[in-house]
Amino acid sequence: MNEILVLNSGSSSLKFALYAAEDAPESNSVPALKALALHYSGHFSGIGTKEAAVSLKEVAENGETRKSDDEALNACGLRAADNHNDAITQLMTWLESRDDAAPLKGIGHRVVHGGQRFREAVVLSEDDVAELETLSSLAPLHQPHCLAPVKLLMQRYPDVPQVASFDTAFHADQPWVAKQFALPRELTQKGLIRYGFHGLSYDYINRTLPDVLPEDAARERVIVAHLGNGASLCAIHNGKSVASTMGFTALEGLVMGTRSGTLDPGLVMHLIEQEGMSTQEVSTLLYKKSGLLGVSGISSDMRELLKSDAPEAHEAIELYCYRIAREIGSLVAALGGLDQLIFTAGIGEHAARVRERVAAQCAWLGVQLDSEANARDEQGIASAESRVGVWVIPTDEERVIASDCLTLLASD
Incomplete structure (x- = not known):
């Protein structure tokens, strides 16, 4: 059994989820979603502000959820974070020190914008990260914060694969007429088109509909x-x-x-x-x-x-x-x-x-x-x-990211 860590970083927050992962089929499918068991989830909120806080939940094998109180958080070494690097450092120190820690198979990240090239989840290289940074002007409130943990963790864990799942990817194959603005063609060719977002949420709902309807x-x-x-x-x-x-x-x-x-x-x-x-x-x-x-x-x-x-x-x-x-x-x-x-x-x-x-x-x-x-x-x-x-239907973007991570690493 291995573990997959999922990070969803915002301008003043860092959400995380840790999954125990079984082997998954080599397809981005419903079985891949079901091959994941959520073990922990948490949230650093209000990072760097007076409202800064941290929360942690543990999920037992029977599905029962237990929220950590202040004493338990202190025992884990988790506290309100001064900045994103502080939050990442606290999180990784705690994960490594757990008695129930298992090998970390990969780290999945929510990345808001994939532009026109990144049409599905990928195992990130340094060149990929550099290219994704050029898209920050298209999502200035999100993109820089999505990529910052990737760069930090690449340095800290050079042998652990980092996987990016994109909010734009689910919409990548929309009909061209649905993506166009009525602008001069040279601007359209520069990438001034409709991309769509919240794709991870839509992906999850789409994958789970057969189990619901x-x-x-x-x-x-x-x-x-x-x-x-x-x-x-x-x-x-x-x-x-x-x-x-x-x-x-x-x-x-x-x-x-x-x-x-x-x-x-x-x-x-x-x-x-x-x-x-x-x-x-x-x-x-x-x-x-x-x-x-x-x-x-x-x-x-x-x-x-x-x-x-x-x-x-x-x-x-x-x-x-x-x-x-x-x-x-x-x-x-x-x-x-x-x-x-x-x-x-x-x-x-x-x-x-x-x-x-x-x-x-x-x-x-x-x-x-x-x-x-x-x-x-x-x-x-x-x-x-x-x-x-x-x-x-409750959405679960983190599970989609973990599923992408598990599927990509299984196929590799």
């Missing part, structure tokens, strides 16, 4: 709603991504926690030319001060907004749901119909009122919810009369 359920035309602090939709036709709401960057599409989603490009020019804002100020506005936070003026957290009686909170929720329902209509057109609608990620999995509002605006498609099942966050939430299956 009844055998006789139609599954040719599926829309997955990944609704979290970042949010997007993906149209999946016969298991392949054919359209998505995110495009050149992770800013396009739906209203998000702090991101604006789609807006008129002329508005950006107005902010620069008429409001006197710099490009950096516009970037900060659209990425960090808009979305649910900007509309409500209260919070980017859907849980807080749902509890609030403020009219601004209700307006933010209404806009959030309206944009989802409107974009579902767009993706239904790309699919030529709809068989199944899947909700996933934090809001999608836990906000029954959001699902209810979206479903009500999709009644024209034949979407009808079982209100009691929806209120209980059950897996199947469509009513018996619904012409479209509606499901709540």
Whole structure:
């Protein structure tokens, strides 16, 4: 038995998961997902801030989860991290010192942007990392933080393979017409196209659908709603991504926690030319001060907004749901119909009122919810009369990364 470590690094966070890995078939398949047993998971949050914290969960063989208290964390040598290097150093020191440690087979990383060349998971070389760094301008809030742990761990463990799984890869084979902007061809040839994101989440849902849907359920035309602090939709036709709401960057599409989603490009020019804002100020506005936070003026957290009686909170929720329902209509057109609608990620999995509002605006498609099942966050939430299956399926991006890692290293 070997171990696979998965890292998901953000601007102020580091999520990790450690899997015990059996041998997997040499294909990126459902069996590869099932060949992994989650042993530990954790999260360094608020890195370098006053809110810095760390959490650790252990998963027993029977599936029971135990969260470590402060005393247990201290015994593991884990504490709030001052910076990302500190978090990585703490994590690896603890992993190496465990009594139950097994050989580390590989380390898998979530990398947000793979550009046009990286269309599937790869075992990284130093040249690959250098090329991926050139894509940082396409995902400035994510790419540098995804790659920093790779470089650090290549130095610390030169003999342990580092595997990158890309958020863009699931969308790489979309039809060319779905990826194009109506720009001059020379700009398109430079890579100014729609890439799509949240691909690891969509990949997981797509792989697990056969285990969730009844055998006789139609599954040719599926829309997955990944609704979290970042949010997007993906149209999946016969298991392949054919359209998505995110495009050149992770800013396009739906209203998000702090991101604006789609807006008129002329508005950006107005902010620069008429409001006197710099490009950096516009970037900060659209990425960090808009979305649910900007509309409500209260919070980017859907849980807080749902509890609030403020009219601004209700307006933010209404806009959030309206944009989802409107974009579902767009993706239904790309699919030529709809068989199944899947909700996933934090809001999608836990906000029954959001699902209810979206479903009500999709009644024209034949979407009808079982209100009691929806209120209980059950897996199947469509009513018996619904012409479209509606499901709540928790996503697991870390397991997809570990599966990619296991499959690549088994084939090598």
